[in-house]
Amino acid sequence: MNYHLNFNLIWRHFDKLWQGLILSLELAVLSILIGAIIGLVLAIWYVSAGRVVRGVISAYVEFIRNVPLILLVYIVFYGIPTVVDFAYSATVSFVGTLSLYAGAYLVEVFRSGLEAVPRGQIDAGKAIGLTPLQRLLHVRLPTMARITLPALSNTFISLFKDTSVASVISVPELTYGAQWINFNTFRIVEVYIVTTVMYLVTGYGILFGLRLMERRFRAER
């Protein structure tokens, strides 16, 4: 093994990685917010809808879950603009894709969360005269939120990792920064050591923080 580690070039271009990490986090945060809205609306709709709507929502969920993310990214970024007459930047396109992707996973999370709300709570809401909308807002959603919190954290962490796929359409996030340094300085081993450590530290740092938060809001048993 005649490879000598030299991290100098990595530190010189470290802003590429640092800016990339910030962008990765921004992409993940935006996508989970938009994805949560999609997921929540569809989940509430699903539990109260008839067969046709349920079929359509299930089709969306199953399609997204069974197609590789990279193909979804290509479809939205390269495919759709050839059919419809408008264009968007790579970053916007990726946020859209990842939000739809997150939405498909979160529909299932929220749906099972809504179904896990104890029957007695809903009946209690009825007994004190809450309307269906009030029951949803003040009884079902708060309880669902506590039940689904751990699954939400896990989804966020996996979205953070999935942002690496944005590098294929040249969104300058962390993996793209790593490849830029790889191709321009050839300090291959060093750049991937640093990048990997950045992913691990950030991912587990966030996970640790979210677990602390969950402990505060855990659903009472």
Next chain:
Amino acid sequence: MAAVLYALPFLLQGLLITLWVSALVVVFSLVIGVILGVGLVYGPRPVQWLVRLFSDCIRGIPILVLIFVVYYGSPPLGIAIDSFWAGVVALTLFKAAQVIEYARGAISSIPKGQMEAGKAIGLTFLQRLQSVIFPQAIRRFLPPWINGVTDAVKGSALISLLGVVDLMQSINEVIGRTYEAMPLYLLGAVIYFVINYSLSLTSRYVERRYAYIRD
């Protein structure tokens, strides 16, 4: 659309590569994952720590980064590896970490008394695994594992970035020649969907078949 029909044989070759990569990854990761999973539950402390460290590290790294690490990282370390095998190795590491967790979950769901009973009638460790633990644990192991095979198939699309002409890359190449982006992407999506959805359905079927078991 004519371009799509014309390209079908080429896409079929790509599909075969995708299936071949997925099959290799699934087999290798099953062997490695189950062995390490047993090590995680029954191994001595240092083995448990090492397996835990391996699994947590691999699961914390994006699969795409893992693929680049193996592909670009091995030549400087003096290991010659082509893009196909770099992809297989990276995906195997990623899948093995998953299989470890499925195996750990399945094995730990078996009551401790089973292992002790096996010991009491004089079975060796391997005999106990083979005749007592595995036959029971497999019911917990199979449904998530079959479902997890979809991750290997979906992950394999990323090795197109190394230039391996799998289904994803063959689609990209046909689009490069014909500029018929949408029909080809949708065809690709349908093919991936059929493969993965049938795996998900199988997983659900197996899970229902085993659902009568309650401990």
